[in-house]
Amino acid sequence: MSLISRPSVVGGALAGEMLALPPKVRERVDHFFRTHQVWLTKILERGVARGEFALPAPAPKVARFVFGGLQGALLVKRTTDDPSQLNDVIAVMKLQLAARSSV
Numbered sequence: 001m002s003l004i005s006r007p008s009v010v011g012g013a014l015a016g017e018m019l020a021l022p023p024k025v026r027e028r029v030d031h032f033f034r035t036h037q038v039w040l041t042k043i044l045e046r047g048v049a050r051g052e053f054a055l056p057a058p059a060p061k062v063a064r065f066v067f068g069g070l071q072g073a074l075l076v077k078r079t080t081d082d083p084s085q086l087n088d089v090i091a092v093m094k095l096q097l098a099a100r101s102s103v
Contacts, residue, residue, distance in 0.1 A: 018079045033076050056095040065092040
């Protein structure tokens with residue numbers, strides 16, 4: 001499968017070089033990440049509302065965790081210059097670890 005057919009890989013690669021990209025491309029990469037996080041947040045909120053699952057943290061934080069994990073959060077933080085990206089992922093990871101240790 002080529003990189004072109006895998007947009008998340010291309011998005012991650014572009015995010016890693018965000019500062020070197022032309023402004024229009026930076027805007028599109030930023031939009032890619034934000035759009036996918038909003039979509040995933042809505043999916044998680046719908047699942048909670050239907051009683052399909054419970055979340056260990058608010059849906060936007062879990063979406064950030066699921067979307068990228070720690071490595072992805074580093075790329076997204078670099079892309080958006082928003083440190084809350086990384087902080088949210090770390091907070092959810094801690095909650096997940098605490099939940100697993102009590103099982």
